[in-house]
Amino acid sequence: MALETAGPLAGTDPAAHGPGHLTPGDRAGLLRSMLLMRSVEERAMNLYRQGKVPGSFYDGFGQEAVSVGAAWALAATDRLCILHRDLGAHLVRGVPPARILGQYMGRDGGITRGRDGNVHFGDHTRGCVGMVSMLPDMMLVATGMAMGFKLRHQDRVALTFFGDGSTSRGDFHEALNWASVQRLPVIFVLENNQYAYSTPLAAQFVVDPIARADAYGMPGVRVDGNDAEEVFEAVHAARERALVGAGPTLIEAVTMRMHGHAAHDDMKYVPPAQLEEWRAKDPIDRQAARVARDGVDVDALREEVRALVDAATQEALAMPMPDPATAHHGAFHDPADGEVVLADGGEAPWSGFAAAGGAG
Amino acid sequence: MATMTYLQAISDGMREEMRRDERVFVMGEDIGAFGGAFKVTDGFLDEFGADRVMDTPLAESAIIGTACGAAYVGLRPICEMQFADFISCGFDQLVNVAGKMHYRQGLPTNITVRLPSGGGFSGGPFHSSNPEAWFMHAPGLKVVAPSTAEDAKGLLIAAVRDPNPVVFMEHKHLYRRVKGEVPAGTYETPLTARIAREGSDLTVIAYGAMVHTALEATADLDGASVEVLDLRSLVPLDEEAILASVRRTSKVLIVDEANQMCAAGAQVAAVIAEHAFEHLDGPVRRVATPDVPIAFSPPLEQALLPGVDRIKEAARELLDY
Numbered sequence: 129m130a131l132e133t134a135g136p137l138a139g140t141d142p143a144a145h146g147p148g149h150l151t152p153g154d155r156a157g158l159l160r161s162m163l164l165m166r167s168v169e170e171r172a173m174n175l176y177r178q179g180k181v182p183g184s185f186y187d188g189f190g191q192e193a194v195s196v197g198a199a200w201a202l203a204a205t206d207r208l209c210i211l212h213r214d215l216g217a218h219l220v221r222g223v224p225p226a227r228i229l230g231q232y233m234g235r236d237g238g239i240t241r242g243r244d245g246n247v248h249f250g251d252h253t254r255g256c257v258g259m260v261s262m263l264p265d266m267m268l269v270a271t272g273m274a275m276g277f278k279l280r281h282q283d284r285v286a287l288t289f290f291g292d293g294s295t296s297r298g299d300f301h302e303a304l305n306w307a308s309v310q311r312l313p314v315i316f317v318l319e320n321n322q323y324a325y326s327t328p329l330a331a332q333f334v335v336d337p338i339a340r341a342d343a344y345g346m347p348g349v350r351v352d353g354n355d356a357e358e359v360f361e362a363v364h365a366a367r368e369r370a371l372v373g374a375g376p377t378l379i380e381a382v383t384m385r386m387h388g389h390a391a392h393d394d395m396k397y398v399p400p401a402q403l404e405e406w407r408a409k410d411p412i413d414r415q416a417a418r419v420a421r422d423g424v425d426v427d428a429l430r431e432e433v434r435a436l437v438d439a440a441t442q443e444a445l446a447m448p449m450p451d452p453a454t455a456h457h458g459a460f461h462d463p464a465d466g467e468v469v470l471a472d473g474g475e476a477p478w479s480g481f482a483a484a485g486g487a488g
Numbered sequence: 489m490a491t492m493t494y495l496q497a498i499s500d501g502m503r504e505e506m507r508r509d510e511r512v513f514v515m516g517e518d519i520g521a522f523g524g525a526f527k528v529t530d531g532f533l534d535e536f537g538a539d540r541v542m543d544t545p546l547a548e549s550a551i552i553g554t555a556c557g558a559a560y561v562g563l564r565p566i567c568e569m570q571f572a573d574f575i576s577c578g579f580d581q582l583v584n585v586a587g588k589m590h591y592r593q594g595l596p597t598n599i600t601v602r603l604p605s606g607g608g609f610s611g612g613p614f615h616s617s618n619p620e621a622w623f624m625h626a627p628g629l630k631v632v633a634p635s636t637a638e639d640a641k642g643l644l645i646a647a648v649r650d651p652n653p654v655v656f657m658e659h660k661h662l663y664r665r666v667k668g669e670v671p672a673g674t675y676e677t678p679l680t681a682r683i684a685r686e687g688s689d690l691t692v693i694a695y696g697a698m699v700h701t702a703l704e705a706t707a708d709l710d711g712a713s714v715e716v717l718d719l720r721s722l723v724p725l726d727e728e729a730i731l732a733s734v735r736r737t738s739k740v741l742i743v744d745e746a747n748q749m750c751a752a753g754a755q756v757a758a759v760i761a762e763h764a765f766e767h768l769d770g771p772v773r774r775v776a777t778p779d780v781p782i783a784f785s786p787p788l789e790q791a792l793l794p795g796v797d798r799i800k801e802a803a804r805e806l807l808d809y
Binding site for chain 2: 207239240243244248249250252257258260261262265267268269270271272273274275276277279280286298299302303305306309458459460461463467468469470
């Protein structure tokens with residue numbers, strides 16, 4: 129299959145961009161979700177510096193367009209594996225910021241009730257699977273969810289994120305190969321943020337991952353990962369393709385990790401000029417300029433998000449720590465508690481679902 | 489009731505459960521048209537079709553990982569590893585995804601992973617392992633190891649219905665050697681120990697193939713009354729049954745076909761030392777495979793695997809203690 133390149137890496141004129149699937153409301157919604165992601169993560173970093181977040185803290189500063197744009201294209205019946213630079217996907221699905229901040233602080237009200245930290249969570253009531261640290265493992269989990277949809281003849285897709293470092297692991301190969309052999313409705317979103325911890329792309333691979341899509345018999349689509357609308361369009365197209373039984377798509381969203389691997393990382397291995405170059409391509413600035421042209425009061429939107437995060441912070445700080453007496457509970461599910469599988473409770477805000485009569 | 493081999497009983501358990509529950513399907517390498525390396529799924533393709541009897545790419549990590557994903561969307565996959573040894577290639581998915589998901593996220597991973605295990609056939613270092621202790625040590629996984637045809641079927645069905653990931657150890661040396669009466673229809677065998685033979689002078693604790701070796705070794709020990717306890721389940725471990733037997737006999741021999749270091753029997757010994765010390769009239773003894781890979785050549789392999797003679801010798805020493 130041909131390698132499709134959906135756009136240049138940079139330099140897209142925001143004013144010229146507008147492929148047609150997004151209403152002004154969607155465009156503002158994308159901005160709001162990105163603002164919310166950045167605001168929650170900045171607040172969490174402050175809490176970390178105050179000693180309220182145990183361990184280290186991991187964020188997706190500068191990468192907000194990837195998770196927000198991708199999640200915006202998914203229906204409530206679709207399923208996601210969300211990784212640690214992808215907080216925006218949780219927010220699009222409707223996870224309350226207070227529970228996320230509680231999660232970071234190890235509180236009982238966090239999604240994992242203190243069992244796991246930072247972005248290692250998935251709200252199964254909203255159709256999301258919590259990641260494990262061995263990131264490309266989730267490529268196989270997503271492939272398996274898609275396999276389940278195909279076995280049951282359901283019109284649904286699974287999506288997973290993963291990073292440039294993940295392409296070096298065997299599970300990357302196993303997932304792409306398996307998904308292609310079985311023509312599964314799965315979307316692989318490679319979030320190329322230039323570094324796996326301190327390891328740059330040149331030390332990770334010789335052949336660009338998107339070029340490898342051809343070897344697996346699936347389209348490889350490279351998008352500007354700092355453009356939420358371009359990410360949305362690529363995932364939307366991949367979803368349409370998956371729903372007609374045409375199989376998986378590999379999307380490479382090219383972006384930049386603007387912070388260290390985690391709060392303890394001073395990023396001395398990143399050339400300052402590289403950061404400067406990417407700072408000029410900030411995904412929120414770009415979307416804000418578009419939305420402002422649509423007549424939206426962006427300052428008011430920023431203020432609304434700030435107030436929301438202020439309230440969420442207070443709510444999270446009021447959450448108790450988990451009871452140490454429960455630390456050994458929960459390794460196994462008790463059948464008496466009923467069957468638990470991923471549920472359809474996540475939000476699917478894209479206007480196209482509402483227009484289709486709530487098919488989302 | 490019908491007389492079945494251990495292998496037929498496993499097949500029967502899967503077949504009955506697949507007929508009863510459309511969410512159940514089997515997946516693995518060469519299990520469809522070929523019927524599996526040991527023919528456990530022979531005939532399944534004709535009855536259930538290729539969707540539910542899934543020949544997979546040769547990729548163990550993918551088999552476990554995709555099974556996890558299928559479970560999260562409501563299916564109940566049964567994965568076959570062609571040999572238990574090959575689970576090393578799927579270890580990460582089993583231990584880190586399946587084993588830890590419920591504790592972290594409250595999301596159970598309803599998968600069954602069948603591991604054809606054990607030596608005795610010149611399978612060599614990569615087709616003879618008993619890796620159950622790896623999974624006993626990993627939180628969130630259940631581990632069962634039937635020794636009889638009836639329990640093989642009942643534990644297989646219990647594993648499929650259990651919402652948690654269950655590692656099902658099926659011993660290759662029992663496949664066609666062990667036969668027994670097996671109830672028709674579906675039933676669940678509890679994940680508890682079973683007294684394979686009652687006795688009062690000595691308890692031999694074993695599971696899987698070693699139950700049969702222990703029964704043979706202690707059938708006639710100069711008139712001694714030897715109890716043989718079949719653990720059946722390693723996680724959960726039936727500590728009550730272990731301790732009750734030790735209180736009755738006061739002497740214990742534990743047999744593992746697995747390598748000795750940190751094997752299931754080591755945990756059993758620790759439980760006894762901690763909770764039944766006052767009831768012991770002798771040291772807790774173990775017979776297990778030395779800590780080397782399983783050798784290929786028959787005299788070497790037989791020198792490694794616990795056999796009737798080694799069990800007899802250890803049992804006699806304990807009875808005379």
